[in-house]
Amino acid sequence: MNEGVLLALKIFLSPLLMLIVTRLQSRESAGAGGRFMGWPLVTGPIIFIIFLQEGAAFAGDTAHGALLGQLSLIAFAWSYALVALRAPWYLSIATASVIYIGSVYLVSLLQVPLWLTFVTLISALFLVNKFWPQYEPITTPLSSQRWEFYLRIVLVIALVFVLSEFSRTLGPGLTGGFSTYPVIATIMGTFNHKRFGASAAISMHHGLMQRLYITTIILGSVAILL
Secondary structure (H helix, E strand, O other), X not given: OOHHXXXXXXXXXXXXXXXXXXXXXXXXXXXXXXXXXXOOXXXXXXXXXXXXXHOHHHHHHHHHHHHHHHHHHHHHHHHHHHHHOOOOHHHHHHHHHHHHHHHHXXXXXXXXXXXXXXXXXXXXXXXXXXXXXXXXXXXXXXOOOHHHHHHHHHHXXXXXXXXXXXXXXXXXXXXXXXXXXXXXXXXXXXXXXXXXXXXXXXXXXXXXXXXXXXXXXXXXXXXXXX
16 A cells, blocks of 8 residues: 555544534534544544554454453543543543553453453443433534644544554554544543533533444444454
């Protein structure tokens, strides 16, 4: 695969998806943006690029790692919501990120078969949605400034580039796990929290959890087929 094509994928694909999420939030609500993020917006492009670079077997293992990584994503969203009800945005994102990184590392040490990973993940999604913290949903559109959007683009490109370039060093498990880091939700959520209050960020994370089943099914199918 031509290096120029790979670079184009890294630079343009995920930012395009970021633009869609931003428009959804500005025209509908934070929850709508979060629900759209239930699709593998960043993980998908990363695994596709790895498939082109490293082959089907490595990409399949990465998809399995990404499924395990979604457990960490669930822990991130739930812990952010819990902390955000009582603390400012910077403590919320710091706590959620530490929990995410720690859980990715712990999960990467486990040798979990694909079928058990899938069952555990579906069960975790059911429980986190059933016991989601009580909050006042934000149902109105939330607009963002232009410089915020450019910052999101830079961070999404950085995540895709780093994970795809250093996949050999990290290995498929950690690559897949860290590919689930919610960079879009992190940036949009923290700005929402700071500007519009905790409920705006919690609404977006809740929307993500409500639609994360989609990513689970897609990644599970990729892991099985590859």
